[in-house]
Amino acid sequence: MRYMKLGKTGLKISEVGFGGIPIIRLHVDTAVAVLRRAYERGITFYDTANIYRDSEEKIGRAFDGMRKEIVIATKTFQRDAVHVTKHIENSLRMLKTDYIDLYQLHQVAQEKDLLAISAPGGALEAVTKAHDQGKVRFIGVTSHNLGMAVKLVKTDLFATVQFPFNFIEQEPKDELHRAARKRDMGILAMKPFAGGVIDNAELAIKFLRQHPDVIPLPGCDSVASVDQVVSFYGRENKVTKKDRELMDKYRVELGRKFCHRCEYCQPCPHGVMITPAMAYNIVAARMSPAVAVDFSRVMMESVKLCEECGECEERCPYELPVQEMLKANYDLYERHRAGLK
Ligand code: SF4
Ligand code: SF4
Incomplete structure (x- = not known):
């Protein structure tokens, strides 16, 4: 496992992180075993969210007493200061910690989201206050909307940006990653397996390892899946012509039925979410x-x-x-x- 700096945060993290959604479906003891296995195999960066049910609580339990050994990122969907403050306090409690390394404003996808978080009494006010109080070390942002993500990066308000990145969704590698690199921001890849659509983990990681400054956050739901992901890292990364053809095949087959969660289709005039x-x-x-x-x-x-x-x-x-x-x-x-x- 290689360790690297998460952009200008200076946080030292493993080259692959751990995404906190799949542990939701695990019994707490199994989740703790999976998380501890990830740590034993060298993964030091854990990303979760207030909305991921008991994911924060399980991470808090797995790493109780080991706070300094790991880097924790979490996030909130809330847009106003009152609710964000509540979420930060709740995350601190669940994670059994008195500081969060990276606190992200989640799925800022539309213009109205950006306006809401940056308005007086908005989310940014609360996170900045928590930062000044030492409860949050760095502030990041996540989005599924490419145009908005680029805009967010260019605000210079955030230390990291998290966006889907996998061989089906390659678009961020151009303007988004370039703009983030220029600002020395940490770049996080959510959905490295396209939210479970890519069933070939080795191929997915091969693609991602071509972008070594982008940290993937695969979610693992078993000790075996942790071992599998880690095993792809200890060796030379060779993407062959056959691999590229296979990636193209996935793209063609899934392209017509793959929702990018970009929200351009919203709002629905009749209230469909x-x-x-x-x-x-x-x-x-x-x-x-x-x-x-x-x-x-x-x-x-x-x-x-x-x-x-x-x-x-x-x-x-x-x-x-x-x-x-x-x-x-x-x-x-x-x-x-x-x-x-
Ligand atoms: S349906 Fe289309 S516009 Fe709507 S979120 Fe999915 S990809 Fe984006
Ligand atoms: S009413 Fe149905 S078809 Fe019309 S925008 Fe909403 S979801 Fe789409």
Whole structure:
């Protein structure tokens, strides 16, 4: 395992981090075992979020008494100072720590999000205060909207940027990563397996290792999957012609049905929460159907409001069959819900 600086934060972290979503579906003892295995195998950087159910609590439990050995990043969806302050205090409690290394404002995707976080009484005010109090060491941002992510980087308000990056979603490597590098920002790659869509972990990591200053955050749900991810790092990285062809094949096969969570399709004039509903199949695979049904209930119930006006499809830059995909996800949600009864 190689260790490196996370851009201008100066935080020393492992070249691959740990994404905190898949441990949601694990029993606490298993989650602790997986996290400890990750640490034993050299992973020192753990990324989670207030919204990831008990993920923070499990990380807090796994590393109780080892705070200085690891670097913790967490995040909030909240946009106003009051709620962000509450989330920071809650994260500190769950993580059993008195400081968070990196606190990120999560999924700043639209202009209204940027306005809200930077307004008086907005999220940035609360994080800056927490920083001044020593509760937060560095402030970062995450997004799924490329144009907005570039804009956020150029504000110079953040020390890191986290954006999806994998061989299906390669777009960030140009303008976004370049702009971040120019500012010596830390670059974090969420969804290194495209949210579970890429089932070839070795190929996914091979692609990512071509970009050694971009830190991937794969989520692992077993000791074996930790061992597998780490095993891809201790060797020379060779991307062959055959590998590239295989990556292209995935892109072609998935391209017509892959939602980038960019939110260009929103808002829906009839109140459908399009982007989160589009991700239901991925959420269910990562969290387990039982947790996903509970977690996604509000967004999936909103699908019933669809009036089939087609506006979302006109706005989607990837020309996805949004209505068809929403319907498929709603059917899946219904099946999972029925399974719970
Ligand atoms: S087609 Fe349905 S989901 Fe899309 S914008 Fe119209 S009402 Fe909303
Ligand atoms: S449906 Fe299209 S516009 Fe909407 S989030 Fe997905 S990729 Fe973006």
